[in-house]
Amino acid sequence: MTAAVRHSAEGGVFLGRDTATGAEVVIKHARAHPDAGRSAADARTSLRREAELLRRLDGEGLTPRPLGLIEQYDSLFLVLERVPGRTLGSWVAARQWGTVRQLGAGGQWGNGGPDAAWEEAAPLASGLVGLVERVHARGLVLRDLSPDTVLVTPDGGLRLVDLELAVPAGTVAGSVGTPGYRAPEHTGPHRVGRALFSTDLYALGGLFFLLATGHDPLLADDLPHARPVAERLGRWLSLAARDGGTALRLAPAILGLRAERADHRWSLDRVRASFAWSVPGGPSGTDQANDAGSPVPAGAVDGPVPAGAVDGPVPTGVAGGPARAGGSGGLLAVAHGVDGPAVAARKANGPAQAPDVGDIGALATAEASR
Template sequence: MLLAGRYALTAAVRHDAEGGVFLGREVSSGAEVVVKQARAHTGVDRAGTDARDALRHEAALLARLAGQGLAPLAVELIEQEDSVFLVQERIAGQPLDDWVAARLRRDGRPDVDWAEAGPVAHGLLDLVEQVHAQGLVLRDLSPGNVMVRPDGTLRLAHLELAAETGRPAGSAGAPGYRAPEHGPGRLAAADRGRVAHPAVDLYALGGLLFLLATGHDPLLSEDLPRARPVAERLGRWLALAARTGGTARRLAPAILGLRAEHPRQRWGVARVRAALRDDLLVPPDGTGARRAPGYGTGAAGPPAFRPRLRHGGPRLRPDTTGPSGAARPAGTTGVSGA
């Protein structure tokens, strides 16, 4: 297919009733592009906007972030028949989940080696900080939306759900990365009262660091009888990974700080950086994190959870479900599909 006489579409990444995502190239220059399509009268929300409006919104945000090294360059917005097409730069590299999976397969570790994970962790902090400095909240920060380029730098892949800070915004986010205040099961009236807040991205950032530290998405079964608090279950999982994984030991305190259930208790980017700079570790024996100045309290509210584990085999098991929620043997690690 030739779009607007200029872009040859060569492969479909996704195609459904709302439109699709295609790979292609600009005919005259040969430059590789990604083309997103949105059809009329699909994806309509309560405000009456449809998928085309969402794609126009994404194009405007890409233009706003142009030149900052955060997201693809928007090449052209094309309106044709009942569809809108956004042509954007194609970013070479791998989605973060694929990047992690490849490294776990290579050496069999429970985490990505810190020599590689460290720059990515700091790159994630930079991405979130810079987006928030622009007055935006991503609202869908997940492994599939972060690209790791061949030189190790990061780029955001999709911005369709990003919103101005403080603007009304409905529930958004991938399972395991969606903040609890934006989770399912809320009343419609509460949904109308939600606004885009940076704390949502901080919670998702903790999930991405958890992926680097354990090789898993931070998905926990919600229907287990007498399930322990989420923070404790994540802490036990991290403590087990920290026994042999240096990255898990380095990142565990920051992950638990970012994953606080109450938004006001979540660590900010500056505090995460300070924890990494101070080399705040969870010891490999699983006895808990060394306490550094200020560690253990959120920005407001009660102290954040800090794992204190006893020695003794099975009692140290993390949550026994893998990324898909299916049961897996205690102590196994890796990425689904690895």
């Protein structure tokens, strides 16, 4: 062991070095202590379960490789390869911070909004779909897909870290997850139910929202009369899409994945189809929009779409400034790759045509009424 990342009553996370090869590693430690934060099981039982899941996924390029499971007295140690990179939350924050630095020096906001530029966000959005699809193909539900559990490597690849909450689909499990990314059916204390793929779909929509707006999809209580979540997210996306190409392109998928009812959430195939038309280097080799210049591909919404935008005052803090000065900074993910200085500001990346952002508000209204 060379350094401590975190300590707790249950164990900790450490950095280390293989004395034979010199390779850097990450070490997760679990003591004989109840895993009180997530279940009544011994923390070592949870770590053994995570080690087994990592072995099942080893060689797939989805997770850090498990290198060893060592038991010593009342402690258990899981040794993992150390993957260079940064958390997805930190990746988004770095682009925001680069933009703020340019603005402070008298420059301009990259593409005018707080989102990640589409030329950078598109490969990540596609990669996230593929990542979830491959995990689900192996019969697993992540249950905690969040900006802290996705690592972006220097070459733009994606890895999943901290899989201790993942379980086989259909397993009866308690309510867990990160606020803003936890599905409504798993929100609230003492909830128990079967782990379903739709839980991860909801979280995936949250990651898309982060790419599109620079914010976690957290909404304050709406009083005195709560409006549908889809309508509120739709307004936020409409504001972001006025200047941000990523919000424009991902809005339909975000609203489809964030449906309150699990059986209304879009499939991964439908998500892929909804934004494949605007991925750089697509079928025609260019960044395309549909013929009408609308952010909503044909067939993206079931039923009629009301005309007009969702009007109203702009909520404080929605349209400007970074929400993540330092990123999410998940400790285990930070252990794999330490963040460097903020990267350069994103390039201006507006769409070839200027679509009516009111279409997003109309789409949100349609989704909210389903």
